Amino acid sequence: MGLQIAATTGCRSSGFNYMLPTSSCARLRLLSSPASLSFNNNLIKRKQIVLRGYNSSKGRRRGGCGIVASSDVATPSVWDDWKPAKASSTPSLSDILWPSAGAFAAMALLGKMDQILALKGLSMTIAPLGAVSAVLFATPSSPAARKYNMFISQIGCAAIGVLAFTIFGPGWVARAAGLAACIAYMIYTGSIHPPAASLPLLFIDGVKLHHLNFWYALFPGAAGCILLSLIQEVVVYLKENFKF
Structure with missing residues (x-):
């Protein structure tokens, strides 16, 4: 023992x-x-x-352990959000030219399609597609530019706009309810795409769109995004392979 x-x-x-x-x-x-x-x-x-x-x-x-407190550390200011973000490098000419050329081509094609659809009282050139162009061409790697976010939010928010107009009719109640429902929908589905939030307002105030009813969920928003997505692929290819 x-x-x-x-x-x-x-x-x-x-x-x-x-x-x-x-x-x-x-x-x-x-x-x-x-x-x-x-x-x-x-x-x-x-x-x-x-x-x-x-x-x-x-x-x-x-220097392996210990906490050093210094009064020289810069504290964030309330005015920082009003200042331009510090860029790591100055954008090249090609980084500016190709997205701008893509936006020009997108609006030109949409305008040409408007001429074809004019006899039917339809239009493809709507304001939200201008915001979509800025997202897709200028910030193609951002979450808002993801195809899932774009199409899910475009279709869902457009349908919500039609539903809000059907329930509340034209007016501020329909706008407020439609916008609130769109934000809740995008958060729930994980498809944050800011331009889509304007689709309910466009439908509620756009008398020329009321005859589309729930077809508005696919046209012109979702249909226009298909064209913009194709142009985005060309813009991204040009930015990566033709730099100057």
Whole structure:
């Protein structure tokens, strides 16, 4: 038989175990007396304090631990949102030209389609598609430019606009309810696409669109986005392969 003893240091657990023979257990009686235990506890506490002081000073030398507070750190200002964002680099001429050319081509094609559809009283050139062009051509990697976000929000928000007009009729109640429902819909479906939020307002106030009824969910918003998506692919290709 033997007695097992475990020892730990003050910084981290580095326990070690060893066995004492039975004949040595008598020696432990002296060490286990109250006076001896008090002395040993005090000694251990002193060692812990020394080790903590050593480690903290060592950490300060190495910069490994500790918190430094300085009054020189710049705090954000309430006016920062009114300042232009700091760009990592100045955009090249091609980064400006190709998105602008894509927007011109998009509106030109939509305008040509308007001439074809004019006899039927339809139009493809609506204001929300101008905002969609800015999102797709200028920020093609942003979440709002994702195809899922664009089509889910365009179709859903357009249908919500028709529903709001059907329930509340023309007026501010339909606009407010339609816009609120669109924002809730986009958040719930994870399809945030800001230009789509204007579709209910466009339908409620656009007398020429009322005859479309729920076809408005697909035309002209979703149909126009198909054309814009194709042009976006061309713009992205030109930006990546023809830089100047």
